[in-house]
Structure formats: C-alpha cells, structure tokens
Amino acid sequence: xxxxxxxxxxxxxxxxxxxxxxxxxxxxxxxxxxxxxxxxxxxxxxxxxxxxxxxxxxxxxxxxxxxxxxxxxxxxxxxxxxxxxxxxxxxxxxxxxxxxxxxxxxxxxxxxxxxxxxxxxxxxxxxxxxxxxxxxxxxxxxxxxxxxxxxxxxxxxxxxxxxxxxxxxxxxxxxxxxxxxxxxxxxxxxxxxxxxxxxxxxxxxxxxxxxxxxxxxxxxxxxxxxxxxxxxxxxxxxxxxxxxxxxxxxxxxxxxxxxxxxxxxxxx
Amino acid sequence: xxxxxxxxxxxxxxxxxxxxxxxxxxxxxxxxxxxxxxxxxxxxxxxxxxxxxxxxxxxxxxxxxxxxxxxxxxxxxxxxxxxxxxxxxxxxxxxxxxxxxxxxxxxxxxxxxxxxxxxxxxxxxxxxxxxxxxxxxxxxxxxxxxxxxxxxxxxxxxxxxxxxxxxxxxxxxxxxxxxxxxxxxxxxxxxxxxxxxxxxxxxxxxxxxxxxxxxxxxxxxxxxxxxxxxxxxxxxxxxxxxxxxxxxxxxxxxxxxxxxxxxxxxxxxxxxxxxxxxxxxxxxxxxxxxxxxxxxxxxxxxxxxxxxxxxxxxxxxxxxxxxxxxxxxxxxxxxxxxxxxxxxxxxxxxxxxxxxxxxxxxxxxxxxxxxxxxxxxxxxxxxxxxxxxxxxxxxxxxxxxxxxxxxxxxxxx
Numbered sequence: 001x002x003x004x005x006x007x008x009x010x011x012x013x014x015x016x017x018x019x020x021x022x023x024x025x026x027x028x029x030x031x032x033x034x035x036x037x038x039x040x041x042x043x044x045x046x047x048x049x050x051x052x053x054x055x056x057x058x059x060x061x062x063x064x065x066x067x068x069x070x071x072x073x074x075x076x077x078x079x080x081x082x083x084x085x086x087x088x089x090x091x092x093x094x095x096x097x098x099x100x101x102x103x104x105x106x107x108x109x110x111x112x113x114x115x116x117x118x119x120x121x122x123x124x125x126x127x128x129x130x131x132x133x134x135x136x137x138x139x140x141x142x143x144x145x146x147x148x149x150x151x152x153x154x155x156x157x158x159x160x161x162x163x164x165x166x167x168x169x170x171x172x173x174x175x176x177x178x179x180x181x182x183x184x185x186x187x188x189x190x191x192x193x194x195x196x197x198x199x200x201x202x203x204x205x206x207x208x209x210x211x212x213x214x215x216x217x218x219x220x221x222x223x224x225x226x227x228x229x230x231x232x233x234x235x236x237x238x239x240x241x242x243x244x245x246x247x248x249x250x251x252x253x254x255x256x257x258x259x260x261x262x263x264x265x266x267x268x
Numbered sequence: 269x270x271x272x273x274x275x276x277x278x279x280x281x282x283x284x285x286x287x288x289x290x291x292x293x294x295x296x297x298x299x300x301x302x303x304x305x306x307x308x309x310x311x312x313x314x315x316x317x318x319x320x321x322x323x324x325x326x327x328x329x330x331x332x333x334x335x336x337x338x339x340x341x342x343x344x345x346x347x348x349x350x351x352x353x354x355x356x357x358x359x360x361x362x363x364x365x366x367x368x369x370x371x372x373x374x375x376x377x378x379x380x381x382x383x384x385x386x387x388x389x390x391x392x393x394x395x396x397x398x399x400x401x402x403x404x405x406x407x408x409x410x411x412x413x414x415x416x417x418x419x420x421x422x423x424x425x426x427x428x429x430x431x432x433x434x435x436x437x438x439x440x441x442x443x444x445x446x447x448x449x450x451x452x453x454x455x456x457x458x459x460x461x462x463x464x465x466x467x468x469x470x471x472x473x474x475x476x477x478x479x480x481x482x483x484x485x486x487x488x489x490x491x492x493x494x495x496x497x498x499x500x501x502x503x504x505x506x507x508x509x510x511x512x513x514x515x516x517x518x519x520x521x522x523x524x525x526x527x528x529x530x531x532x533x534x535x536x537x538x539x540x541x542x543x544x545x546x547x548x549x550x551x552x553x554x555x556x557x558x559x560x561x562x563x564x565x566x567x568x569x570x571x572x573x574x575x576x577x578x579x580x581x582x583x584x585x586x587x588x589x590x591x592x593x594x595x596x597x598x599x600x601x602x603x604x605x606x607x608x609x610x611x612x613x614x615x616x617x618x619x620x621x622x623x624x625x626x627x628x629x630x631x632x633x634x635x636x637x638x639x640x641x642x643x644x645x646x647x648x649x650x651x652x653x654x655x656x657x658x659x660x661x662x663x664x665x666x667x668x669x670x671x672x673x674x675x676x677x678x679x680x681x
Contacts, residue, residue: 012338014635016605023633026370026612057369057614083496086617087643091630105615105628105643109512116615136499139651147333162326162680171334178338 009095009174028054036111040080048072059114066102066119070128073104073117077133082106082115085134088141090148092174098123100150104130121150129155147172166191179206291319296665298327304401304669305676307650311657311665318665321657323650328680336640340606341367341441344640349435351644352678354397355390357426358620359678360439365520366616366627367441370609371581376573378566379443380521384559385456386429386438387521388552392463393422394621394673395545395552399470402542402670406483411473418459418466425455441607442582443575453560463553467546474542484539488656488668491536498655499648502623503548504672507541509534514619526558541671581607606635615643622646622673644678 031041031053037060041053044062048071051063064072076082087105094100104117121127129152131137141152142161149170151158160167168183169176189201226232291312298308306327312320332351336344348363349356361383368375375383400415423433428449430438438444474480490500495508505512511532515523531547533540576582583602584595611633617626623645630639649672657665 012636014605014608017634021608023608024610026372026610026614026631028612056612057616059615061613084499086499086501086624087615087626087628087641089628089641091639103628105626109510109517112517114615114617116613134499135494135497135655136648136651138654139647160326162329164326171331176334178334 010177011174012178026056028056031055031060034060036113037115040076040113040115043080044072044075047075059116061116061118063118063120066121066125066127069102069104069117069119070130070133073106073130073133076106076115076117080108081110082108082113084109085130085136085140086114088130088137088144090144090150092148092172093120094123095174100148102127102144102150126151126153128153131155146170149173290314294662298324304674306680307669307674307676309653309657309665311662313662316661318657318660318662321653323653325647325650325676325679328676330681332681333640333642336637338636340635341609341637342602342606344637345440346435346437349437350677351642351681352394352620352622352625352646352675353434354675355394355621356434357386357390357436357438358394358618358625360437361387362616362618362620362625362627364439364441365618366614366629367609368576369616370612370614370629370631371578371607372610373442373576373578373581375443375576376571377522378447378563378571379574379576381559381563381566382444382448382574383439384521384523384526385448385452385556385563386426386436386444388556388559389422389426389456390436391552391621392549392556393419393426395549396422398545398621398670398673399542402667402673403470403474403480405666405670406480408473408477408480411470414466414469414473418463421455421459425452425459428452428455440575442578443573445574447574448563453563456556456560460553460556463549467549471546481539483663483667484542484671485537487538487660487664488671489535489537490652490656492534494652494655495536498652500623500652501645501648502619502621503541503544504623504645504649504652506530506532507544508536514617514624518617520618522559522562523555525562526555528555538667538671541673545673581609608633608635617643620645622675622678623649642681644681646672646674646676646678650674650679 031037034055037055041050041060041062044050044064048068049065051065053060053062055061073085084107085104086107088103091101091103099120099122101118101120106115106117108114127141127150129137129141131141131152132154138156139161141155142157142159144150145152145158146160146162147170159165163171164187167187169181185204186195186198189198193201291314294311294313296307296309296311298306300307306325308324308327310322310324311318330350332347335347339347345360345363348359351359396415396419400412400419403409403411403415426436426438427433429446429452430436432438490504490508492509495505495510500508501512509532511530513530514520515528516530528551529547531544531551533544575585579595579598581602583589583599584592588595589599590596609631611631613628613630615626615628617624619625624643625645626641626643628639628641628643629637632638653668653672656668660668
C-alpha cells in the first residue's frame with residue numbers, strides 16, 4: 001500500500017523511505033535536571049498553565065496557552081531576567097491538524113540561558129502582539145504575518161515586510177509551492193502590462209540553462225563564432241565619430257580630423 | 269509592446285512630495301549607494317531633521333527558509349553563503365553547528381581548529397569591509413583603499429583554501445572538507461604581523477579626524493534598553509554597554525581554550541561602534557595567533573581527521589569511498605537521499621561578525637528540515653532604524669546606516 005501523503009503539503013518529500021525506518025528522537029531531559037530552568041518554570045507555572053516542558057539541546061521548551069503569551073513574556077522580562085526576544089516565528093502544521101505552532105526564543109544574559117516559549121493556534125486565529133514588551137517583535141510579527149498570514153492583535157503596523165505590499169499568498173505555508181503559484185508567475189506581467197498581455201508575453205522562462213541561439217541581442221554570433229583576431233567587418237566603412245559640439249568647442253576654432261595628426265606614442 | 273503607464277502604480281517612486289504640515293517625505297533608496305544594499309528608507313522630514321523613519325526591506329528576498337524546506341541538509345550549505353556574503357564562512361558554520369547539535373556530532377579537533385581560523389579570518393574580512401565602506405560613506409577614501417588592500421590578502425588566503433573569495437562554502441556538516449594548504453599558515457602569519465600597523469594606520473587617519481569625529485560622536489546613540497528591546501547583538505549591543513559575546517558566554521568550538529577580550533563601550537554612539545570594530549580586529553588577530561599554535565600542535569600529535577565519524581549522517585573520507593564498498597553505498601545514499609537527523613528541534617546561536625546568527629531547525633526525521641528559521645542579526649539592526657533615526661539629520665542617516673553594519677543578503681534572506 002502506498003504511504004499516505006497529505007495533499008495540502010506540497011514541499012519536497014523523501015522519494016524513498018524504508019518501511020521499517022523509525023526516526024530517532026533528539027533526547028529530551030527533565031526540567032528538574034537544571035536548577036535555573038526549574039526555578040524559571042516554577043515561576044511561570046505558579047501563574048500560568050504550563051502544558052508541557054522539557055529541556056532539549058540545552059534549552060528549555062515551555063508550552064503555554066495562546067492567550068497567556070503577553071503576560072508570560074512580561075513575567076519573564078521583568079522578573080526572570082529574560083531581557084531579549086531573539087527570535088519568533090511559526091511552524092505550519094496545517095496539513096496535520098490545522099494549527100500553527102508559534103515559538104518565542106528568549107535569552108537571559110544574566111543567567112546565560114535560553115528558553116523557547118511555544119503555543120498552538122488554530123488556522124485563522126490571531127496571536128497577541130508582544131511588540132509593547134520587545135520592540136524586536138515589531139518586525140518578527142510582521143515577518144510572520146507576511147510568511148504565514150498569522151495576524152498579531154494590537155500590532156502598530158501589520159503590513160507585509162519582505163514580500164511586496166500587493167502580494168497574494170503566504171510563501172512559507174506548506175501549501176505554497178516552492179516555484180510560486182500562478183499569481184507569482186504572472187506578478188510583473190499583470191502589474192505592468194495587464195492580464196490581457198499574458199498571451200503576448202508568455203510565461204517566464206525558468207530554465208536557467210536555456211540559450212536561444214538566434215537571440216543576437218544577448219548572445220552575439222552564437223553558433224557563428226570566429227577565431228580571435230579574425231576581421232569580421234568585411235571592409236565595412238568605419239563610422240566617423242566626431243565629438244565636436246554644435247557651437248564648436250572652447251578655444252578650438254576649426255578641427256579637421258582628416259589632416260590632424262594623432263600622437264600614438266605617449267612617450268614621444 | 270507599449271507599457272500602459274497607468275498600470276504602474278508607484279508607491280513612493282517619485283522622490284519627494286509635500287504635505288500640508290510642511291513635512292517632506294524623502295525616499296532614500298532602494299538604490300542608494302550608501303544604503304549598503306537594497307535598503308529603502310522613507311524619511312519624514314521637518315527641514316533637515318527626521319521626524320519619522322520607515323525602513324522598507326525585502327528587495328533581496330530569495331526565500332531561503334522556503335528553499336531550506338525543499339533541500340537536503342548538505343544541499344543547503346552553499347545557500348547560507350548568500351546570507352551575509354561579506355563573511356560567508358560564518359553562515360556556513362552556524363548552519364553546520366546547528367545540524368551537528370541536532371544530530372549530536374562531535375567534530376574532530378583539527379577540523380575545529382581550521383573552522384576557528386576560517387571564522388576569525390571571516391570576522392577580519394567583514395570588519396575590514398565595514399571600515400572601508402563606512403569610511404567611504406563618510407568621505408574617507410584613503411581608508412577605503414587601505415582596508416580593501418588588507419581584505420584582499422585575506423581573500424587570497426581563503427581563495428587558496430576553498431577556491432572562492434566571497435561565497436566560500438568552506439565548512440561541511442561534521443567538519444571541514446579539506447586541510448589547509450601549505451602556504452596558509454605562512455601567509456596568515458605575514459598578514460597578522462603586519463595587521464597591527466595597518467590598524468594603527470586606519471586609526472591615525474580616523475581617530476582624531478575632525479570630520480570623522482563630527483559625524484560619529486554623539487550620533488546614533490542607542491541606549492542599553494533600546495538595544496536589548498530591539499534584539500540587537502554583536503558590536504551593536506556591545507557598543508551599548510552590554511559585554512555579551514557568544515564566543516565567551518556560550519563558547520562553541522575551542523573558543524574556551526583561547527584567550528581574548530570582549531571590547532565594549534557604554535557610549536552607544538557611532539564612534540563607540542567604530543572603536544569596537546577596531547578593537548575586535550585586534551582580538552581576532554590575537555585569537556588567530558593562538559589558533560595557529562593549536563593547529564601546529566594538532567599536526568605534531570598526528571590528529572588528521574577532518575570529518576566526524578558518523579556513517580549514518582556523514583560520508584566516509586574519499587579514500588574509503590573509493591576503496592570500500594560499504595562506504596561507497598553510504599555515500600551514495602547520503603548524496604541521493606540526504607541525511608535524516610533525529611526528530612527534534614534545535615536553536616543554535618553563534619557570534620557572526622554582525623551579531624547573533626541563529627539557526628532554528630525543526631526536524632521531523634526526514635531528509636528535509638520541516639522548518640528552518642534563520643535568525644540574522646542585521647534584520648533587527650535595520651529595524652532599529654525606525655526608532656533610532658528620528659531626531660537625527662539627513663547626513664547622520666548615512667553614518668548611522670554605516671555603523672549598524674547591515675548586509676541585505678542577511679536582512680532579507
């Protein structure tokens with residue numbers, strides 16, 4: 001039987017996976033193993049519901065409720081010394097269970113510890129902006145909105161950041177193909193010439209190795225190459241170039257190109 | 269075919285327009301020579317003073333995170349070169365380290381030493397480039413020429429190692445592909461011996477230069493709170509009074525075995541950042557001298573391994589592949605299908621020349637990362653312009669952009 005592949009994930013898949021292959025796990029440690037993390041977790045769980053927590057590769061991961069995020073980060077910043085939000089973004093699980101996983105990567109410089117706060121939201125649900133706590137979230141949340149279409153409530157400027165303002169679709173969704181969708185393929189043509197010009201202009205050539213051998217604009221003499229030094233002008237008359245200005249050049253009253261002598265030897 | 273002009277609806281493509289309150293909107297970029305890439309700034313001006321700044325990025329967006337989701341891990345390595353293309357080995361390294369942490373690999377010591385050499389050479393290259401371009405923006409053409417000359421030597425050394433000057437792809441997951449060439453250490457030593465006088469030359473030209481000081485001192489001051497809140501890292505953070513260097517605080521490779529200082533300043537202005545770049549070059553040279561010794565010890569101890577031994581993830585050395593059937597089979601599978609790291613998540617931050625370069629990888633056990641988030645320091649160093657520029661004057665914009673040391677390959681990814 002063929003393995004089931006979700007139709008709403010169009011990213012590259014392994015073309016062969018052994019039927020009996022069981023992927024190993026990156027080990028998870030108990031939070032109690034690390035005194036600093038344990039104390040932090042206690043402070044968080046005293047006020048908020050913690051769904052799951054563990055340490056993975058030296059960093060604590062804490063799952064919380066989506067609507068607690070502002071208060072949790074405020075607590076972490078003001079009381080637990082996690083002074084920097086280094087990174088935040090989302091992971092697309094729409095194909096699996098129609099959710100997004102949002103992560104906030106926190107850094108405490110005093111404790112030299114990093115914590116990842118995570119929660120799940122449903123597709124279409126908005127997150128609470130933490131831009132008031134960490135200015136860095138201003139751009140991160142915009143990027144997340146741009147890439148996944150996840151809006152942040154109370155964000156001062158919820159606009160696309162990397163893609164053009166008039167773009168359609170969210171590139172990092174698993175449903176968005178790597179080479180772009182139809183809108184992306186015709187974006188420039190539609191915008192500059194109009195949809196009706198699609199037939200005239202034709203689709204973009206995506207084959208980078210393609211060479212049109214009769215295109216003498218970009219590939220001169222392609223297919224008709226000659227050895228170096230070959231005379232290719234066929235006794236054509238040289239174009240006489242004269243850079244005399246209309247009204248004549250200052251100080252030069254009369255210039256006769258034919259009778260003037262060009263000094264070739266700069267040393268003379 | 270004629271363009272229908274009305275179809276083009278430029279946002280702010282006209283240079284300026286007045287508003288009722290006499291506020292002028294100036295569109296700076298995206299092709300401004302001192303914007304260090306494709307940065308577009310929309311500046312609201314009262315006379316020459318900026319009242320509102322709106323940086324617009326994305327002109328170099330290539331969707332690297334999307335590409336990563338569609339590439340096997342080793343395939344993605346050359347793409348990381350194109351992030352911070354001024355110091356591309358540091359991006360290679362950040363990615364390699366993240367995958368190694370995910371897998372749980374231990375890299376051989378000799379490879380670590382070579383990696384550290386490459387990283388510090390890249391740091392020097394990046395800082396020299398920064399100095400050159402910023403000085404050029406301010407008008408100090410001489411410094412530009414000098415600094416580029418020195419950078420050229422380093423590029424030659426790197427070219428000798430990996431064949432590329434800008435996009436190195438010199439580091440592999442699990443180690444380094446090659447040992448350094450014979451002339452490497454000699455060339456590096458010659459360079460390092462000369463470097464102190466070179467730095468002295470730059471400083472003689474700049475430190476007491478009236479114009480340089482006027483453009484740098486008390487301009488673009490970032491407070492500690494602002495730097496932390498905006499997620500600043502690297503020299504931007506250290507200039508604002510936080511002595512935080514990941515090489516010291518969360519040591520990776522052999523940085524805990526070398527001695528170096530972390531220069532920092534509590535001034536937070538352009539000049540503080542300039543001083544930090546200069547001091548960091550000296551520290552890098554200090555590290556490189558120690559790393560050269562470490563390398564020679566490796567040679568003496570006959571530690572020859574350059575790639576980690578992990579047949580599930582890393583191909584065997586070429587000699588084995590060419591002589592042993594099983595190694596060849598492993599290699600074939602790893603090249604055609606790609607390695608499959610365990611299921612899990614990792615966020616690894618390294619100190620790139622620009623700041624904290626982080627790689628977040630979510631692996632679902634497949635040969636493609638399920639999600640890869642690139643945390644590029646310049647992204648936030650561009651964002652901070654929103655809050656930093658208001659109150660400054662137009663000439664300050666150029667010097668502030670200069671000292672933030674943003675690279676747009678990394679901002680837009």
